[in-house]
Amino acid sequence: MQRRTxxxxxxxxxxxxxxxxxxxxxxxxxxxxxxEQLIQPVFDAFTxxxxxxxxxxxxxxxxxxxxxxxxxxxxPADVLITVDAGNLxxxxxxxxxxxxxxxxxxxxIPAHLRDADNHWFGVSLRARTVMRHVERVRADEIxxxxxxADPKWKGRLCLRTSKNVYNQSLVATMIADLGEAKTxxxxxxxxxxxxxxxxxxDTAVLEAIAQGICDVGITNTYYLGRLVxxxxxxxxxxxxxxxxxxxxxxxxxxxGVTKHxxxxxLAKRFIEWLVTSDAQKIFAEQNHxxxxxxxxxxxxxxxxxxxxxxxxxxxxxAGELQRAAVQLMDRAGWR
Amino acid sequence: xxxxxxxxxRFTFWHVVVAGLVALAAAPLVAxxxxxxxxxxxxxxxxxxxxxxxxxxxxxxxxLVVLLLxxxxxxxxxxxxxxYRFPGVALFRWALLLPLAMPAYVLGFVxxxxxxxxxxxxxxxxxxDIPLPQVxxxxxxxxxxxxxxxxYVYLAARVAFVTTSARAxxxxxxxxxxxxxxxxxxxxxxxxxxxxxxxALVAFEVLADFGVVALFGVETLSVGIYxxxxxLFSLPTAMQIAALLAFLAILALLFEQWARKRARFTTTGRSxxxxxxxxxSLPAWSATLVCTxxxxxxxxxxxxxxxxxxxxxxxxxxTSRYWHFFANSLLLGxxxxxxxxxxxxxxxxxxxxxxxxxxxxxxxxxTVGYALPGAVLAVGVVAVTSAVDHxxxxxxxxxxxxxxxxxxxxxxxxxxxYAIRFLVVAFGPVQSALGRVTTRMDEAAHxxxxxxxxxxxxxxxPLLRPALFAAAALVFIDILKxxxxxxxxxxxxxxxxxxxxxxxxxxxxxxxxxxxxxxxxLAGTVPAWFLAKEVTHPTSAHTRETPC
Numbered sequence: 003m004q005r006r007t008x009x010x011x012x013x014x015x016x017x018x019x020x021x022x023x024x025x026x027x028x029x030x031x032x033x034x035x036x037x038e039q040l041i042q043p044v045f046d047a048f049t050x051x052x053x054x055x056x057x058x059x060x061x062x063x064x065x066x067x068x069x070x071x072x073x074x075x076x077x078p079a080d081v082l083i084t085v086d087a088g089n090l091x092x093x094x095x096x097x098x099x100x101x102x103x104x105x106x107x108x109x110x111i112p113a114h115l116r117d118a119d120n121h122w123f124g125v126s127l128r129a130r131t132v133m134r135h136v137e138r139v140r141a142d143e144i145x146x147x148x149x150x151a152d153p154k155w156k157g158r159l160c161l162r163t164s165k166n167v168y169n170q171s172l173v174a175t176m177i178a179d180l181g182e183a184k185t186x187x188x189x190x191x192x193x194x195x196x197x198x199x200x201x202x203x204d205t206a207v208l209e210a211i212a213q214g215i216c217d218v219g220i221t222n223t224y225y226l227g228r229l230v231x232x233x234x235x236x237x238x239x240x241x242x243x244x245x246x247x248x249x250x251x252x253x254x255x256x257x258g259v260t261k262h263x264x265x266x267x268l269a270k271r272f273i274e275w276l277v278t279s280d281a282q283k284i285f286a287e288q289n290h291x292x293x294x295x296x297x298x299x300x301x302x303x304x305x306x307x308x309x310x311x312x313x314x315x316x317x318x319x320a321g322e323l324q325r326a327a328v329q330l331m332d333r334a335g336w337r
Numbered sequence: 338x339x340x341x342x343x344x345x346x347r348f349t350f351w352h353v354v355v356a357g358l359v360a361l362a363a364a365p366l367v368a369x370x371x372x373x374x375x376x377x378x379x380x381x382x383x384x385x386x387x388x389x390x391x392x393x394x395x396x397x398x399x400x401l402v403v404l405l406l407x408x409x410x411x412x413x414x415x416x417x418x419x420x421y422r423f424p425g426v427a428l429f430r431w432a433l434l435l436p437l438a439m440p441a442y443v444l445g446f447v448x449x450x451x452x453x454x455x456x457x458x459x460x461x462x463x464x465x466d467i468p469l470p471q472v473x474x475x476x477x478x479x480x481x482x483x484x485x486x487x488x489y490v491y492l493a494a495r496v497a498f499v500t501t502s503a504r505a506x507x508x509x510x511x512x513x514x515x516x517x518x519x520x521x522x523x524x525x526x527x528x529x530x531x532x533x534x535x536x537a538l539v540a541f542e543v544l545a546d547f548g549v550v551a552l553f554g555v556e557t558l559s560v561g562i563y564x565x566x567x568x569l570f571s572l573p574t575a576m577q578i579a580a581l582l583a584f585l586a587i588l589a590l591l592f593e594q595w596a597r598k599r600a601r602f603t604t605t606g607r608s609x610x611x612x613x614x615x616x617x618s619l620p621a622w623s624a625t626l627v628c629t630x631x632x633x634x635x636x637x638x639x640x641x642x643x644x645x646x647x648x649x650x651x652x653x654x655x656t657s658r659y660w661h662f663f664a665n666s667l668l669l670g671x672x673x674x675x676x677x678x679x680x681x682x683x684x685x686x687x688x689x690x691x692x693x694x695x696x697x698x699x700x701x702x703x704t705v706g707y708a709l710p711g712a713v714l715a716v717g718v719v720a721v722t723s724a725v726d727h728x729x730x731x732x733x734x735x736x737x738x739x740x741x742x743x744x745x746x747x748x749x750x751x752x753x754x755y756a757i758r759f760l761v762v763a764f765g766p767v768q769s770a771l772g773r774v775t776t777r778m779d780e781a782a783h784x785x786x787x788x789x790x791x792x793x794x795x796x797x798x799p800l801l802r803p804a805l806f807a808a809a810a811l812v813f814i815d816i817l818k819x820x821x822x823x824x825x826x827x828x829x830x831x832x833x834x835x836x837x838x839x840x841x842x843x844x845x846x847x848x849x850x851x852x853x854x855x856x857x858x859l860a861g862t863v864p865a866w867f868l869a870k871e872v873t874h875p876t877s878a879h880t881r882e883t884p885c
Contacts, residue, residue, distance in 0.1 A: 031829075037844040038832075060840060061824045064567045068716050069825060072723035076730055076742045078829075092570055163554060170568060198454055199473050202552050203845050209455045225845065325380075328568040332387040337554055 030268045032058035033066045034083035036255055041083065044284050048275055054268055063089040063167075070098035070260060080263040081272060085255040086167045087124070088174065091321020094121040099258040104270060110277040110295045114316045115254055124254030124317065125276045126285035127292040129223045129310070130172050131250050132241040133208060138217045146243045147176070147251070150218060151191020159195040160207045160216035164331040168204075168222055172251050173331060174323035175315050179248045182326065189334040200337050205229065211238050222253075227290025227303045242310035249313040253320070254294065255285075351687035355699050358684055362703040362757050365717025366583070369709075372576035380571045384578075388561050396557040399479055399550070400543050406483035407539045410631065411490025412532060416520055417628070419498040422613045423621035429628040430495075431869030434488050436635035437811075438861025440818040441485035442548025443838070443854040446847050447639040448472065448481055449552060478553035482546065484635040486539045492807070492868070493535030493765070497528030500773065503611040516614065530772065533593055534765035540589075541707040541761065544582055558582055559710045572716070579713045586708035587701045594697060640858060643851040651852035658832075659856065666817055666833040666860060669748075673755035674763075674812040678805055680756055681763035685771050704761035711758065711821035718754040719745075719825055751826045758822060759815050763808035770804030771797070810868035814861045834860065 034041050038060055045056040061069070063084045070077055070093075082099065084090055093099050094117060101120040108120070115124035132144055144150065150159055162169060176185045197216035201207050204221035208229055211219050229236045242250050257276060259269040275281055282293040286300050293300070418430045451458040452472040459469050471477075501524055509523040510516070525532070550557045558578060566575035616624060647655075688700050706714055726742035733740030744750045774797055782792045816823075820835050827836065837853035 035843075037840045039840060039846075040844065057829045059827065059829055060836070062567075062712075062843070064572075065712060065715065065821070065825050068572065069719055072716075072719045073742075073745060074723065074727065076723065076726050076745060078746065165551070165560070165564065165568065167567070199471065199554055202449075202473075202554065203847075205845050206453070206455065213455045213460065215454045325569050328564070329383050329387075332383065337556070 028053070028268070029055045029057055030080050030265060030272055031078045032056055032081045032083060033070065033079045033260075034058050034060055035063040035066055035089070036060075036083050036085055040289055043288060044276075044281060047280060047284060048272060051275060051280065052271060054271065056272075063092075067093050067096050067098055071096055073262075075262040077260060077262050078264070079260045080265045080269045081257060082260055083255070083257045085253075086171055087253055087256070087317035087320040088167055088171050088324045089321075090117070090122040090124075090254070090256045090258065091318050091324075093258060094119075095321070098261055100261045100263070100266075102259050102270060102273060104274055106274050107277055112294070114314050115252075115294050116256075117258075117318060118316070122256045122258035123273060123276075124256045124294050125273075125281075126255045126289075127252050127294050127312075128254075129240070129242075129250045129252050129292070129312065130168050130220060131223060131310075132243050133211060133219045133221055133226060133238050134241050135211050135214075135217050136237045136239050138214075141239075141241060144218065144241050144243060145246070147220070148188050149243070150195065150220070151188045153191075153195070155195040155218060157195065157197050158217040159192060160197055160210045160219040161192060161200045161336070162204055162207055162221065163200040163202060164328070164336040166203075168253060169220075169331070169336075170324050170327050171253050171317075171320035172220070173327035174320045175251055175313065175317075177323045177326055177330070178315050178319040179313075182330065186330050186334060189331060189336060193334050193336050208236075208238050212236060223292075223304070223307070224290040227301065230303050231290070231301075240307050242308070244313075245311050248315065249311040252292075252312045252317075254317060255291075349690070351683075351690050354683045355687040355696065355703070358680060358760075359699050359703045361680075361753070362706055362760065364721040365706070365714055365754075365757060366580075366702075368717040368720040369576040369580050369583075369713065372573035372580070375573050376577070377571045377574050380565060380569050380574045383569070384561060384565065384574070388556070388564065389558075392556045392558050392561045395475060395555055396544070399475055399482070399555060399557060400540060402476070402479040403482045403486065403543050404536055404539060406479065407487040407490050408532070408536060410483065410487035411492075411535060412494045412525065412528075414487075414628065414631065415491050415494035415498055416524065417624055419495060419611060420516065420520070420524075420613055421621075421624060422615045423624040425625050425628065426613070429625075429632070431866055432632055433491055433628060434869045435862050435865050436484060436632075437488035437492075437814055438817075438858045438865050439485060439636060439639060440548075440835075440838070440854065440857060441482055441542075441546065442552065442842075443643070443850075443858075444485050444635075444639055445478070445481040445549040445552045446842075447642050448477065450642070450848075452477075473553050475553070475555050478549050478555045481549055481553070482543055484631075485549075486542055487635075488865075489538040489542075489811075490532060490535035492811075493531040493769075494528055496766070496803075496807070497531035497769075498524055498611065501527050501611065506611060531769050534769060537590060537593075538707070538762060538765065541586060544586065544708050545710045547710055547712070562710055562713060566712075576713060576716075579709050583705050583708050587698075587705055590701055591698065640855065643855045643858070646848045646851035647855050650849050654849065654852055662832055662834045662837055662853065663856065663860065665831055666835065666857070669751065669755075669823070669833060670813040670816040670860075670864075672748075673752055673759070673816045674809040676752050677756045677759050677812045678763045678767070678808045681760055681767045681808060682801075682805070684760070684764060685767045688768065689771055700764075704764050706757040707759065707761045711819065712825075714758055715754065715822045715825040718750070718757065718822065722750045722753075722826075746826070746828050748828060748831075751822070751828075754822045754826050755812075755816055755819070758819070759812045762811045762815055766804040766807040766811070767801065770801050774800050807868055810864035813864045817857050817861050 045058065049055055066082060070079060070082065082093055084093065099121040103120065107123055111123050116122065132147065132150065134144065173185060173189060201210065204225040207219040207221050208226055210216055223240060226238060226240060244250065257273055259266055263269050277295050279295065279298055282295045282298040285291050286293045286298055290301050290304050414433050418426055418433065450456055452469060453459065462469055505527060506519050506523050509519040514522060545559060547559045547563060550560055562575045562578045565578060566572050684700060684703060688696055722744040726745050729743045730740055778796055779792055782796050787795065818835060820839055823833060823835055824839060834853045834857045838850045838857065841850035
């Protein structure tokens with residue numbers, strides 16, 4: 003009996019597979035490392051606006067890029083969505099994307115937030131900035147990322163692990179702006195000031211500041227946005243560093259047309275739709291990110307933090323210099 | 338196929354089976370070995386200077402500590418629940434297996450939520466100025482891994498103890514051994530192959546683990562593998578480290594096999610189940626306490642915490658979609674277990690019929706997928722299925738037709754990948770059960786005119802039945818928890834409970850992932866419960882040995 007049940011299940015599974023492989027012509031296929039709860043509302047709104055259905059699968063960035071490479075021209079994917087500029091750069095270098103010509107997109111997305119050859123485009127923006135405890139640290143105590151290397155902060159700094167891609171991109175762009183030697187000295191200063199072992203995620207860093215384990219840290223803004231949305235009294239606020247020079251480090255989630263897309267026209271319509279104010283609003287409201295298109299309102303939580311001067315360093319540097327950044331962080335002993 | 342089973346024919350059906358299985362398992366390994374074509378000396382220089390020394394050391398330390406803990410917990414609890422009677426023992430016999438259903442990275446997250454520097458317990462204790470040591474260390478990771486993995490050793494040891502002939506122990510006791518001495522000098526040595534198989538699973542899991550070590554900040558080789566791939570953009574280097582890891586794992590197992598060769602493990606004729614001794618009241622209640630504490634820290638308290646999170650944060654997420662996730666998980670687990678056990682049985686038979694060293698090595702290669710980090714194996718599998726698809730599409734073009742890809746994004750590809758990954762999990766129980774079916778039984782049956790098929794159906798199958806269920810249940814649970822392969826090979830829309838956990842944890846929403854994590858644990862307790870009942874019930878294993 004048992005065996006028969008298994009066999010039935012197996013047969014059902016085998017039959018189900020080819021069925022799911024056949025799709026309607028007006029279906030856009032997406033590989034995304036932006037997770038379901040964040041991207042589904044975007045797809046739903048796109049389908050509602052255009053009538054084009056979307057099917058997608060999620061995975062980690064590296065795995066999606068390897069999958070596209072292996073599948074080659076047999077890939078079902080039309081569009082790749084990933085987070086972090088370094089990953090977008092890697093996707094381009096791996097040859098899994100193709101350029102997109104669209105005046106609308108070029109006009110709406112600032113040049114430093116997209117690939118110079120139009121292989122990828124940033125569609126939502128997040129700042130990776132200095133966070134401080136609202137009472138224990140005054141706003142004017144930190145003017146630059148560099149300041150956190152000052153011995154004044156010894157035992158008062160919390161960081162996330164250097165294995166995190168956002169930290170890697172931050173350090174890579176610092177190398178681009180300041181050079182390797184200067185960056186290494188700063189990073190070593192950070193490590194020397196750590197209050198405790200680096201944390202596995204940004205939320206833990208923010209909670210450590212709130213609980214008094216440390217006074218300052220570096221995290222992405224939307225993690226703070228989520229915590230504040232849940233608890234308006236959460237005692238951590240962002241600092242906007244380097245306003246007199248290179249600006250706050252920003253990163254993107256981005257999108258590109260796959261090299262062997264079966265529906266390049268649908269892909270183009272999708273990406274052009276992503277820079278409409280309707281789509282930009284979803285990114286801003288739902289995950290407390292910043293829109294890439296000027297004039298789109300941000301969420302109330304984010305609005306309270308005020309505006310800032312963002313870095314204009316081309317984000318492709320985050321990819322080009324990622325390896326150097328990782329090696330630098332390892333040398334500096336940032337675990 | 339009716340020849341005498343003792344003679345070894347030069348080339349049989351079984352050799353073809355083994356060759357096929359080795360080819361199947363080796364296919365993704367080929368992608369890994371092929372990575373050696375390009376050595377990225379810059380990355381290697383960096384790794385050997387800054388990372389590998391620490392990573393080798395921490396891997397060895399973690400492995401050692403987890404193995405010691407898992408051995409102690411697994412073998413100790415198995416002996417306690419087999420050799421003694423104390424309040425609640427009937428419950429503990431199966432309940433102590435249930436922590437198997439809890440994914441290790443979920444357990445790790447729960448522990449951090451309690452004991453990390455901002456954990457709830459830490460903050461509570463800080464109010465009374467009681468400081469807690471830092472838990473985000475190798476020791477913390479070892480603790481979590483041991484709690485999540487000891488059931489592999491417990492299961493293997495208990496099956497072995499239950500089926501150990503009481504006579505062997507009686508002989509020992511007649512020669513003046515106390516029960517404790519009998520444990521160390523008779524029961525454990527007799528159970529050695531099973532315990533080693535259980536410990537090997539634990540070791541492989543530890544080597545391949547990325548979730549727990551990433552949470553606890555331990556620098557193991559698997560972290561190095563991910564770093565080479567994701568951070569240094571060098572997948573070939575990642576695969577090269579993985580290949581070295583797999584090579585070491587194969588060597589270790591072959592060494593154990595060689596060391597074991599001098600000992601022979603066959604049951605001696607008719608055997609009586611071991612009669613448990615009733616413990617006096619103080620030791621009895623201590624035994625109950627020990628079992629309760631283990632169960633509480635490995636399963637009950639973490640599940641309670643998940644329940645609280647699921648109730649407070651995830652309640653809205655519990656929609657009818659969960660039936661689909663649940664059904665997909667069960668369907669994949671069931672069919673994956675079926676395919677994997679089938680292959681494991683073929684492999685075990687092949688090895689039984691031909692015990693030459695080459696065969697042992699082939700078997701080891703076929704079962705090494707478990708020691709590789711899942712993501713690396715997944716890339717290998719996708720490389721292979723894509724290569725098949727390219728050939729298929731090209732063939733179609735040769736006929737002037739447009740054929741759709743055959744394997745990519747199908748459940749077939751998933752099942753193949755699961756089988757490659759979990760073959761060793763199924764192989765262990767099947768092999769050790771088959772080892773207890775003596776060749777004399779076969780000979781007796783043959784001399785009574787039974788055909789090879791008849792022997793299989795009427796003697797082996799009934800004797801193997803518990804082991805087959807054990808193997809299937811283990812693989813089933815492993816597939817429920819599996820992530821990288823499921824993510825990379827699942828067809829569109831085939832979301833499972835595990836992919837649900839990924840969606841939330843990858844976005845930093847660990848507490849919201851409590852709902853799918855709880856569902857995985859619950860789904861896994863059913864086969865674990867079944868496994869415990871079916872496999873380790875003292876009578877079931879023994880009544881079936883009476884045919885000889």
